[in-house]
Amino acid sequence: MKIAIVKLSALGDIVHALVALQFIKSCLPDIQIDWIVEERFAGVLKNNPDIDHIYTVSLKSLKTNKAGIFQEIKTVRGYALNNYDLVIDAQGLIKSAVIAKLLGKRIAGFDAGSIREKAASWFYNVKIACAFDANTIDRNALVLSSPLGINITTEQILNKKPFLFFNNESQQIYDFLQKDRKNIVLVIGSTWESRNYPAEKFIKVARALQQNCLIVWGNEQERKKAEWMSLQSDAVKVMPKLDLNSLKALIARADLLIGNDTGPTHMAWALNKPSITIFGPTPVSRVYQTGINKVLKSASIVNPYKLNKQDYSIKEIDENEIIELARALLR
Numbered sequence: 369m370k371i372a373i374v375k376l377s378a379l380g381d382i383v384h385a386l387v388a389l390q391f392i393k394s395c396l397p398d399i400q401i402d403w404i405v406e407e408r409f410a411g412v413l414k415n416n417p418d419i420d421h422i423y424t425v426s427l428k429s430l431k432t433n434k435a436g437i438f439q440e441i442k443t444v445r446g447y448a449l450n451n452y453d454l455v456i457d458a459q460g461l462i463k464s465a466v467i468a469k470l471l472g473k474r475i476a477g478f479d480a481g482s483i484r485e486k487a488a489s490w491f492y493n494v495k496i497a498c499a500f501d502a503n504t505i506d507r508n509a510l511v512l513s514s515p516l517g518i519n520i521t522t523e524q525i526l527n528k529k530p531f532l533f534f535n536n537e538s539q540q541i542y543d544f545l546q547k548d549r550k551n552i553v554l555v556i557g558s559t560w561e562s563r564n565y566p567a568e569k570f571i572k573v574a575r576a577l578q579q580n581c582l583i584v585w586g587n588e589q590e591r592k593k594a595e596w597m598s599l600q601s602d603a604v605k606v607m608p609k610l611d612l613n614s615l616k617a618l619i620a621r622a623d624l625l626i627g628n629d630t631g632p633t634h635m636a637w638a639l640n641k642p643s644i645t646i647f648g649p650t651p652v653s654r655v656y657q658t659g660i661n662k663v664l665k666s667a668s669i670v671n672p673y674k675l676n677k678q679d680y681s682i683k684e685i686d687e688n689e690i691i692e693l694a695r696a697l698l699r
């Protein structure tokens with residue numbers, strides 16, 4: 369059996385979907401699993417033994433090059449020559465549903481009551497019902513496994529094997545890791561400013577812990593913030609620009625990750641590494657909490673159906689809560 373999974377973005381969403389593959393493969397060892405993804409996120413999928421082929425699209429480039437749509441359609445139709453028995457749209461957007469439609473005839477995805485862009489469900493033959501505000505990881509596991517007749521349980525996910533893989537990572541990361549102190553990765557950025565824990569409070573956390581705190585960053589604004597933070601404390605160092613392969617390697621070598629609700633933070637959970645995820649305007653139902661993966665949420669009430677980008681309550685989380693939790697996890 370050959371299936372194609374359409375999960376284009378974003379980084380954290382892809383990570384949360386990837387967990388299902390190890391259980392699908394254990395039930396159906398001969399299944400071929402291909403994955404269609406936005407080119408800039410392909411690195412998170414690479415080296416995964418449960419994925420047979422990774423195919424990329426560049427839909428983001430269409431914002432500045434509308435004529436590129438024809439090349440993208442041609443590219444996806446080329447992927448369709450693999451003659452998939454089933455295509456699963458795990459994204460639930462109109463654009464991902466169109467890609468799924470171009471890839472094959474039998475298409476599975478969420479029903480209209482389970483996704484934000486309800487029209488996407490019109491493209492599916494097999495429709496999966498799951499509350500939109502349910503746990504994000506559970507939703508991904510359900511939409512990927514149910515069409516295959518597989519049931520992935522909470523217990524299985526809690527006992528998962530690490531599922532991010534890397535190879536030939538940048539050797540630079542080992543110049544920053546220390547043996548005599550704990551290595552803590554700090555994820556200081558995200559897609560919205562209101563999701564970012566204040567840099568000043570991150571510094572207080574680093575000063576209190578007095579370990580080896582390594583800041584990762586994804587754009588120039590985050591780099592400048594990281595450089596400023598490193599000037600405030602000797603416990604803070606700025607990592608060089610890392611691709612996704614080397615980022616996976618760094619997190620796999622870390623003793624703890626502390627970060628905002630964003631993709632690199634969720635990679636710690638995927639690698640079974642201790643983590644603290646700091647939430648403000650987004651729901652904690654996006655993650656699994658475990659003995660080593662903890663969350664801290666501000667006092668604001670979040671409507672998962674309509675997120676408030678003006679909710680800056682994350683700033684109100686006391687850094688001492690993070691410090692106390694970090695010390696417990698490091699022990």
